[in-house]
Amino acid sequence: MIIQTINLTKRYGKLVALNNLHLNINEGECFGYIGPNGAGKTTTIRILATLLQPTWGEARVCDHVVGYESRKIRPLIGYVPDFFGAYEDMVVQEYLEFFASAYNITGKKRRQIVGDVLELSDLSHKHDALVDSLSRGMKQRLSIARVLLHDPQVLLLDEPASGLDPRARIEIRELLKELHRMGKTILISSHILPELADLCTSIGILEQGELIYQGSVAEALRRARVGSVVHVVTPDDHERVRQVLAALSGVQATHLRDGLVIVELASDTADFSFIAQAMLANKLRISEIKQEEVNLETAFMRLTKGIVQ
Numbered sequence: 687m688i689i690q691t692i693n694l695t696k697r698y699g700k701l702v703a704l705n706n707l708h709l710n711i712n713e714g715e716c717f718g719y720i721g722p723n724g725a726g727k728t729t730t731i732r733i734l735a736t737l738l739q740p741t742w743g744e745a746r747v748c749d750h751v752v753g754y755e756s757r758k759i760r761p762l763i764g765y766v767p768d769f770f771g772a773y774e775d776m777v778v779q780e781y782l783e784f785f786a787s788a789y790n791i792t793g794k795k796r797r798q799i800v801g802d803v804l805e806l807s808d809l810s811h812k813h814d815a816l817v818d819s820l821s822r823g824m825k826q827r828l829s830i831a832r833v834l835l836h837d838p839q840v841l842l843l844d845e846p847a848s849g850l851d852p853r854a855r856i857e858i859r860e861l862l863k864e865l866h867r868m869g870k871t872i873l874i875s876s877h878i879l880p881e882l883a884d885l886c887t888s889i890g891i892l893e894q895g896e897l898i899y900q901g902s903v904a905e906a907l908r909r910a911r912v913g914s915v916v917h918v919v920t921p922d923d924h925e926r927v928r929q930v931l932a933a934l935s936g937v938q939a940t941h942l943r944d945g946l947v948i949v950e951l952a953s954d955t956a957d958f959s960f961i962a963q964a965m966l967a968n969k970l971r972i973s974e975i976k977q978e979e980v981n982l983e984t985a986f987m988r989l990t991k992g993i994v995q
Contacts, residue, residue, distance in 0.1 A: 688871050689710070689840065689873065690711075691708060691745045693707075693743035694733065696738065696740050702895050703729040704740070705896050707892075711871065717871075717888055718875075718888070718889040719874065719890050720982075721892035725893055726894075728768070730892070731873065733745050736763075739753055740752070748840065750762075762838055762839045764830075764838040764842070765844075766846055767829075768844045770826070771829075775817070776817050777813070777814050777815060778815055779804075779813040781828070782831060789835060803831040803832075804831060806861070808861075823850050823853070823854025823855075827858065830858075838870075842873050843862075846876070847859070847881065855878065855881065859884070863885060874886070879982040879983045882982060898989060898990065907980050907984075909985070909988075915948060915951070915977070916978065917948060917976050918947040918961065919947075920972055922970050922971050924942050926970070927947050927965065931965075938950045
């Protein structure tokens with residue numbers, strides 16, 4: 687187990703940021719850490735990055751205990767916070783060489799490594815640009831390039847795609863996919879759930895400081911699929927259609943949303959062809975009937991209660 691927490695708890699006075707967190711991440715995983723603001727994601731990552739001490743409980747990274755063996759952990763991790771930080775008056779090459787020297791990387795080896803991470807992060811063409819002149823997306827890629835200089839085993843990424851435009855998010859996602867292919871273990875927190883589904887091998891859902899789910903994306907979707915939800919598109923009066931469908935056996939609830947009639951079926955109802963039959967019998971027109979797709983966002987909404995600290 688490359689990352690493990692046991693009864694990990696963090697209190698700020700009466701506020702419980704983490705409550706007996708048990709987290710297990712295997713080597714080579716790309717783990718998506720999901721939760722609303724205030725759930726405790728950043729607190730967890732800062733503890734694993736040895737920047738915070740837990741109130742009680744234990745956190746281990748590469749089999750070293752946070753707090754007691756933090757000096758052994760720091761060379762093994764790369765931490766990217768959700769903000770860029772200082773040093774914006776440097777040029778990109780100088781910025782990376784400064785951090786490489788902090789890891790005692792010198793001479794030709796330093797120039798080679800800096801060149802390699804610039805190429806990997808697709809920033810070679812910006813080597814002589816001021817850091818302050820970079821877009822937010824490029825700064826995020828530079829932050830990831832910085833933590834790769836010492837070739838860490840574990841990457842801890844706190845909302846790396848937050849505030850980025852679609853193109854920049856795609857670029858960050860492709861970079862993380864490449865790092866995962868290279869064998870890095872990645873823990874990434876994010877609110878952009880569809881991208882985590884495409885990127886991560888497993889996820890954890892955190893709410894009010896407690897881990898309410900840990901496992902594969904597929905299993906999270908299976909748990910969230912409680913009954914089917916059907917979208918009905920019709921040119922007829924939506925309220926009349928809703929009332930007709932609400933009276934049918936097998937229909938649990940109906941409501942209107944975004945120009946659609948939403949029909950929630952009972953959990954034991956798999957076949958929804960009776961909806962079309964009922965509409966035709968009542969001389970109601972049908973433009974489209976389709977089953978709602980259960981994705982990671984749907985699973986998150988159904989598995990959480992919307993509680994924040």
